[in-house]
Amino acid sequence: MKPTSLALLLILSACASGNYQGLARRTPNLPDPTLSVAPVREQIADTVVTQYKDDNGANIASAETITGYHTVTSGFALQRGGETIDEQDYYELAKDRDGFDAIERARTRGKIMNRLGYALIIAGTATAIAVPVALGTEGSTIVKALAVGQWFVSFPVGLAFAIVGAHKFDHHVLSVARAFSAIGQTPPHWADQLR
Numbered sequence: 001m002k003p004t005s006l007a008l009l010l011i012l013s014a015c016a017s018g019n020y021q022g023l024a025r026r027t028p029n030l031p032d033p034t035l036s037v038a039p040v041r042e043q044i045a046d047t048v049v050t051q052y053k054d055d056n057g058a059n060i061a062s063a064e065t066i067t068g069y070h071t072v073t074s075g076f077a078l079q080r081g082g083e084t085i086d087e088q089d090y091y092e093l094a095k096d097r098d099g100f101d102a103i104e105r106a107r108t109r110g111k112i113m114n115r116l117g118y119a120l121i122i123a124g125t126a127t128a129i130a131v132p133v134a135l136g137t138e139g140s141t142i143v144k145a146l147a148v149g150q151w152f153v154s155f156p157v158g159l160a161f162a163i164v165g166a167h168k169f170d171h172h173v174l175s176v177a178r179a180f181s182a183i184g185q186t187p188p189h190w191a192d193q194l195r
Contacts, residue, residue, distance in 0.1 A: 032093040037179045039190045040075040073193045076176045094182040099174055106173045114165025117158045124154025
């Protein structure tokens, strides 16, 4: 396999994709009673910084000491019977068609943006390499410089598109309050930290 083919394969394998498979439709129009929203918590270190000074009062060093830990709510997980499930599955099981459609639209836009970003990276890189090689030593140095110079725009713009597009698959599209309302529950106090 050629190195360029391998690089292209690696880039395409990093494209945005979700694990939503679609669930079998159920006849009753009631939410699944096993759905829940659970907090995702993490421990944050409490630290104290000590400054050490010389005889003239100038800072010469500092030390950071961990004095303890506190727990914060950093996110939420959508669950069915204690097992974390995909956001689209959750809203489908909750019979919240508007929520399901909102996620589907956001993910469709995200996938297009992600693919466009990778296409821009590949096209910009290919142009920056191919044009100077094709023109050789006889070609215009201005055209070669422009071909290489455009890469400094196409690569970061393409990378930004790819990252922003993938974000819709890696993070929740809808808020924690919407997740609770989909199953007819009032958000508990921990959900206030996520607004």
